[in-house]
Amino acid sequence: MRIFPDQPDAHFSLGVIFARKAKFDEALAHYTQAAEIRPDAATHYNLGNVLMKVDRADEAIAHFAEAVRLDPQMAEAQNNWAYALASQGRLHEAADHFAAALRIKPNLVEPMSRVYANNSAKHASRSSNPTPYIKRQRERSLRSKISAEIPKPPVGAACA
Template identity: 35%
Template sequence: MTLSGTRSLAAAAACALFLSACASSSGQAPVQVQSEPVSPEIVAAAEQSIEQGNYADAKLLLERVLLAEPGNLRARLAMAETQLAFGQLDAASEAFETLSKVPEATARAQQGRGLTLLLKGQERPALFLLEQAVDKDPGLWRAWNAIGTLHDRAGEWDAAAMAYDRALEIRPDSAMLYNNRGFSHLLRRDHQAAIADFDAALQLEPDMEAARENMRLAFAWAGQYDRALVGVSQKDIGRAFNNIGFVALLRGDLPAAESYLLRSMEIDPKFNRTANKNLEYLKSLKAINGSKVNVSEMEGNG
């Protein structure tokens, strides 16, 4: 993690964001609504696969349904979700835009298109569509989650907190949402609230590495460096030392920053370049503060 890492971390925390969507055919035919699908159990199975992140399985099921029933609204919405999950953003955007013209699907389609625009980096139109979606259907937790992320990026903390709270009211069992709200707390330097949310995420999903890594960052921001290292595996220790050193640097704890960055370089050579950039910045801070730096020692580890 270099000094530009804070925004990339936020983007990373934001990328944990979306239970989204996958691949399929090219053009989008006009929607012909069928109120009752002929194969509701297949569509339900596909929707469950999407919920579980099994997008390839969902795609196969949906292709079967749409081959027989091209106007199946639920299946078309689900297929657009799979396109989004597989990163086929143009196809997903086209599908959601077409589906947004169907009153029964408008809110979900606006949510999907808003998420697509967010992933394309078009933040202002994304926020506009996502807010329209929750106005029509306040139960769209993914839209609330994305709205929280967009407000985080703008530094609008109160609006971000409200959005994450709304998402968690709808999905209180979501480890991802607790992780994202925790990262929002971390961005505003509310370390104790961040730790509580990361702990809640890990209670729900003990193997969630993003929440575990974020918990370490939160402990480091609180100055609890030893706790930040609890449970770190040997293969990850170099990265952990670098990240703790980076956080200590941002906190202004220059002795701790130097110690952890040097330890990162000693234990894992792949962090030499990253840690050395942070050490170069540390040297400039020490120079500004009038401290003497052992330049030869630090440059020798570059």
């Protein structure tokens, strides 16, 4: 940005545009510039989100932590911090941040419970001694895949 290189709002907006177009390197560059000029919770939150998209969870965790430090009521940052921790198998730490997010914004529980269940199942699937919960999740997943592959009879078709 040659015209207004020191405008954090312009860099933030370009970060949003590039992130939506999946141009993550460009998004990171603009969000980083915006954070250097004017550190705020939204910029650090978005930096964390883009870093998660490019599998850089360690760096994302630092940005989610900074977003929460700058805005302790930002439930989404607490939640995504929890998700980043969970993606690394740090489930106990993740649970603390997820609980903090729910205290701030209780309506996060439904959409995020599915995300965490899927993430936990991925980590546990690597285990040679899965818990009963994980065994049930695996069975449900397998049943869903099988039933999705079985062709459905046409409507009105007679069964023999």
